[in-house]
Amino acid sequence: MADKNQKTIMGIKIGMTQVFDENGKAIPVTIVEAEPNVVLQKKQVETDGYDAIQVGFKSIREKLVNKPKMGIFRKAKLKPLRHIKEFSVNNVNDYEIGSEIKADIFAAGEVIDVVGTSKGKGFAGAVKRHNMARGSMGHGSKYHRRPGSLGAMGPARVFPGRKMPGHMGCERVTVQCLKIVKVYPEKNLILIKGAIPGPRKGLVIIKSSIKA
Numbered sequence: 020m021a022d023k024n025q026k027t028i029m030g031i032k033i034g035m036t037q038v039f040d041e042n043g044k045a046i047p048v049t050i051v052e053a054e055p056n057v058v059l060q061k062k063q064v065e066t067d068g069y070d071a072i073q074v075g076f077k078s079i080r081e082k083l084v085n086k087p088k089m090g091i092f093r094k095a096k097l098k099p100l101r102h103i104k105e106f107s108v109n110n111v112n113d114y115e116i117g118s119e120i121k122a123d124i125f126a127a128g129e130v131i132d133v134v135g136t137s138k139g140k141g142f143a144g145a146v147k148r149h150n151m152a153r154g155s156m157g158h159g160s161k162y163h164r165r166p167g168s169l170g171a172m173g174p175a176r177v178f179p180g181r182k183m184p185g186h187m188g189c190e191r192v193t194v195q196c197l198k199i200v201k202v203y204p205e206k207n208l209i210l211i212k213g214a215i216p217g218p219r220k221g222l223v224i225i226k227s228s229i230k231a
Contacts, residue, residue, distance in 0.1 A: 025227035026124045027106040028053050029076040030209065032135065032221045038200060038210065048200050048210040051223060055119035055207070059095045059103065061111045071107050072114050075100030076222075102222055123204035130231035132195045134224040135216030143187035151182070192216035196228050 030053035037045045060073035073091075079101040081089070092099050095116050108114070125131070145151045145166040154162030166184065169177050177183075194215055201210040215223060 027226040028056055028120055029102060029104060030223055030225060032217050032219055032223050034219050046200055046212055048212055049215045051209045053122040053207050053209050055121045057097060058114050058116055058118050059091055063111050070111050071105045073105050075103050077101040122202055122207050122209055125199055125202055127199055127201050129199045130228040131197055131199060131225050132193055132228050133197055133215040134193045135221055137188050137190050137192045137216050138218050139189040140187040144184045145182060148187045149182040196230055
């Protein structure tokens with residue numbers, strides 16, 4: 020099990036490609052551009068009740084930042100950044116405001132978890148959304164792809180949690196136990212084996228696996 024002081028970094032999903040290992044076997048990989056993450060604030064047990072660091076990522080024009088966020092950057096004497104997240108750490112004193120967390124904190128072969136926001140699919144039926152089986156496709160059937168019965172007649176209501184058509188996607192998704200294939204520190208690139216959540220140019224969080 021990974022400890023609480025795990026390595027974490029934000030990045031942007033670039034897309035998928037393939038690389039070849041020493042035996043010539045093709046490995047599908049997702050490319051993540053992990054520009055240096057800048058430490059903005061330090062949260063401590065004495066003042067905040069927990070230990071964490073607040074990190075910013077991806078530069079942005081000042082006119083696009085609201086006043087509360089701008090106050091954070093001015094206090095830290097740093098340029099505005101688009102994304103702000105908090106990462107839990109054991110020892111806050113290992114970090115300084117303005118210091119950078121770079122892609123080279125990870126190495127090839129490490130096992131990681133990736134957090135992202137899944138692609139939005141809009142309104143979807145129960146077959147697509149919940150993988151329900153379809154009904155009879157005969158001409159007299161009224162239930163080709165409809166959800167069918169919603170429960171017993173007795174309660175005369177639909178119970179909470181019933182799987183029904185509705186909004187699909189745009190959810191926080193974590194994929195665990197993925198493997199890092201290659202890291203290019205000079206280009207801020209991390210190659211991860213397999214697929215990760217979200218669309219291209221979507222924000223992802225890479226962190227040490229809690230199960231490794």
